[in-house]
Amino acid sequence: MVWSLRALPELTDTEFQQWSKLLEDRTGIQIAPHQRVFLQTQIAGRMRELECGDYNTYMNQVREGLQGMVEWSVLVDRLVVKETSFFRHRPSIEYVRRLVQSRIDNQALDDSFDVWSVGCATGEEPYALAMAVNDCFELAAIDPYFGVTATDISLPSLHKARAGIYPARKVDHATPQERARYFCPAGQHLQVVEKIRDRVCFTHGNVLELGKMPAVPMDVIFCQNVLIYFRRWRRREILNHLVDRLKPNGVLIVGLGEITDWNHPKMKRVGGEEIQAYQRSAPGAAKS
Ligand SMILES: C[S@@+](CC[C@H](N)C(=O)[O-])C[C@H]1O[C@@H](n2cnc3c(N)ncnc32)[C@H](O)[C@@H]1O
Known part of the structure; x- marks a missing residue:
């Protein structure tokens, strides 16, 4: 046979x-x-x-x-479960947009704005983040350096992500403006425009081996729909490691409800009930 x-x-x-x-x-x-x-x-x-x-x-x-x-x-x-889509959890992306906007308004931008998508699957999440950040900088007519690091354990997913070509249904949650600004036709599919693709660096990384990953301090770490498959103690351990990768005032955003029993002395919950985000305190910040 x-x-x-x-x-x-x-x-x-x-x-x-x-x-x-x-x-x-x-x-x-x-x-x-x-x-x-x-x-x-x-x-x-x-x-x-x-x-x-x-x-x-x-x-x-x-x-x-x-x-x-x-x-x-x-x-x-x-x-692995690789399900994902552009702007999958809109409130979390909008929180990043507000964060960038407030840094622009308060002239609180560093030399660079760095974002990390942990468990990025086929790229929809890091590209959506790059689009939201780009919106803010374009609107303000400023051109600071910004980049999104996107890591995943699945090499075939990263390969697809780098091409940035998707079936139209993956873009269902994008607004018509986002669709017009950030996607171009690629045969039957849509491709993320080059200026956004250039902002995202895809690299292989296992979240259990964070020590082996690039150690650039981050303004935003986005880790959604990855840790839900892990034991609770491991989720807490990984989040504790991710805190060390944030810049002062940096923000860690996980999927809503993905962790219920996590506290960290350097982190405070921010952004309201619709999202699960934590901000790292700045050195010398008064404790409340
Ligand atoms: C359900 S997808 C989530 C994609 C995206 N974050 C989102 O919310 O739409 C989960 C991703 O986590 C990745 N993943 C699972 N275990 C991982 C690990 N130990 N290290 C890095 N990535 C992992 C999988 O390969 C998969 O692409």
Whole structure:
């Protein structure tokens, strides 16, 4: 029988635990028991492509050497949730717009305005952030340096992100003005205009290995719909690390409700109930 049609055995309990542990150890993503079929389908699909009929043999393949690292990057792309769209959570983006505007109004801009999209998937989030920041600077007719760093664990997602080409439905939440200003036709699809693409730097990064990522201090860190798949203690640990990556007065924005039990002595909640944003205190700021 051809390999593509071959049925693979079900994951045993032990195999399910081993694969779940590998995924969580390497990415932070927790697989619930009800996601067992999903896990099995993705792994078995890849094994069929490699003509490998045994989960343990494939696990050794994924774990060993340089080739294993390459194989892991193929597999992990199939195991992560990559759903996203432009302006997915509009209130969070609008908060960034207000922040930039207030820095312009108060002449409180540094030499550069730096944004980080953590878990950027195929790029819609960092591009939307770049569009909002660009709006403010264009309106004020000023041209300071600004850049968006966008990181993700999925290499194929980053590849798509760099091209900046999307089906029109991904742009459903953009206003007509945003659509006209920031997208141009690309066959049946839409492409983000070059001046916005040039502002975003996509790079591979695992949020569990923040120490290996660029350490530029950030004005805004956006981390939405990434940590929801992680255990609570890990969410808190990652947010604590992200605080250290913020400039004084920098803002960390997570998905609404993604973390309920996090406090940090340097951070205060800002921006109202519609968003979940925290601002880092400036040195010497009075404690309330
Ligand atoms: C659901 S998407 C969210 C995309 C975007 N932030 C949004 O809210 O629309 C989650 C993304 O997190 C990425 N991701 C998952 N675990 C990660 C990790 N350990 N390090 C970096 N990125 C990770 C996935 O590859 C995926 O692209």
